[in-house]
Amino acid sequence: MTHMGDVLVGIHSTWEFDTDSMLIRFERGIRTPKLFHVLGERRIPYEALSAVELAPGGKRGTVVLRAVPRRGADPLVEAADGQLKEASDPYRLVLPAERETLADYYATELRAVLGPDAAKEADWHMVSAPAAPLSFKAYDGKAAFDGHTVSFRWFWTGASSAKWKAGDQSFSVRELEGVEWRSPDVLNGHLRLRLRGTEPPGEADQDPASVIFGLGYGLVYESLPFAASVLEAVRSVGPTAAPETEHRPTAPVRQVRSDPADIAERIRHLGELHEAGLITDEEFSAKKAELLAEL
Numbered sequence: 001m002t003h004m005g006d007v008l009v010g011i012h013s014t015w016e017f018d019t020d021s022m023l024i025r026f027e028r029g030i031r032t033p034k035l036f037h038v039l040g041e042r043r044i045p046y047e048a049l050s051a052v053e054l055a056p057g058g059k060r061g062t063v064v065l066r067a068v069p070r071r072g073a074d075p076l077v078e079a080a081d082g083q084l085k086e087a088s089d090p091y092r093l094v095l096p097a098e099r100e101t102l103a104d105y106y107a108t109e110l111r112a113v114l115g116p117d118a119a120k121e122a123d124w125h126m127v128s129a130p131a132a133p134l135s136f137k138a139y140d141g142k143a144a145f146d147g148h149t150v151s152f153r154w155f156w157t158g159a160s161s162a163k164w165k166a167g168d169q170s171f172s173v174r175e176l177e178g179v180e181w182r183s184p185d186v187l188n189g190h191l192r193l194r195l196r197g198t199e200p201p202g203e204a205d206q207d208p209a210s211v212i213f214g215l216g217y218g219l220v221y222e223s224l225p226f227a228a229s230v231l232e233a234v235r236s237v238g239p240t241a242a243p244e245t246e247h248r249p250t251a252p253v254r255q256v257r258s259d260p261a262d263i264a265e266r267i268r269h270l271g272e273l274h275e276a277g278l279i280t281d282e283e284f285s286a287k288k289a290e291l292l293a294e295l
Contacts, residue, residue: 008106010093011062012036017106021045022067024090033088034221038130039076042090047115048073048126054107057094058086065093065103067110073122075129075235079227083183088220125235129228136222138211143191143223145230148173150193152211156270156287166208171195173233181227182213184220189213191223193230263291 008015012032016023022044026036044067051068058064069077069091076090086092095103132147140158144151152169171193178194182204192200192210204210213223270287 006106008065008093008095008102010065010095013090013093015065015093015106017109020047022110026090034219035084035088035224036090038221038225039090042127044069044074044091045126046110046113047117048122049110049114050118051114052107052110054100054103057097061097063095063097063100063103065095065107067091069127070118071121073125074127075125075232076127076224076228078125079179079181079231080183080224081181083181083186084220084224085185125232129232130225132229132233134226134229136219136226137217138191138223139214139217140205141211143211143226145226145233147229147233150176150230152208156266160205162206163208169208171209173230174237176230176234178234179227179231180210181224184213184218184223189218191218191227267291 006017008017012027012029013036014025014027016025023041024044025041026032026039028037048069049067050070053064053066053068055064055066056062066089072078093103132145135142135144137143138158139155140160140163141152141154144153150171150173154163154168156164175195176193177196180190180192180194182189182191188204190204190210190212192204192207194200195209200207200209205212211218267288270284270291
């Protein structure tokens, strides 16, 4: 860019231009998409962009300046795979229509600094994913990622019998070749880990390498950054790396269930099921004792 340090302030976000990259800062307002709250700010190298577009906004009196990332340059966009709603697109800057001339100027400036490989797929992630550790609650279990290992701990009230039979799961990123994220805003939303050299066993609710979403579970601003962070870690390992250890269902994961607040929440939920007559006295007592034993 010819004017390092220039800032373009839009609705919900601000673009700050530097010599070789731009910093996107996201607002944390009530009307701002919650995904932006999680992202906070993102550094985007110009070489990670493939195009720049300027078009009328969806609301009257606005224009939209949009940068288009190269395929494979951003793990968040790669994981989303076109499923993000327009309003949650982190590369979209909405401006009042009276600033169209200024927006057009910056669009021209950005196009002038696109890299020579702008039309090509990127060989590596040029934009950082949200940092681990990350976790979220799905419908059938809790997913956690510490930067090296993805773990799934099943919920007694939501997991399928196939998942309970397999036990809680733990996967090193070296065992993985990718991540499949299907938005919770559509039917059959889920996060599925793709294991090296294996085919997934049927539907996500039967696959111990996946968690399924539902109303209020696996929300976009929780599960998508998670998927992007795992994808970035998998890509950093490389396609030829061998797994460190053979994958096994986890007695180890069961040993780390020591969060008292989490155990208390699960016991409370169990009590609600008991009061509603959905489980018997014996089932309630047995499961409560099992949960208390994890402390």
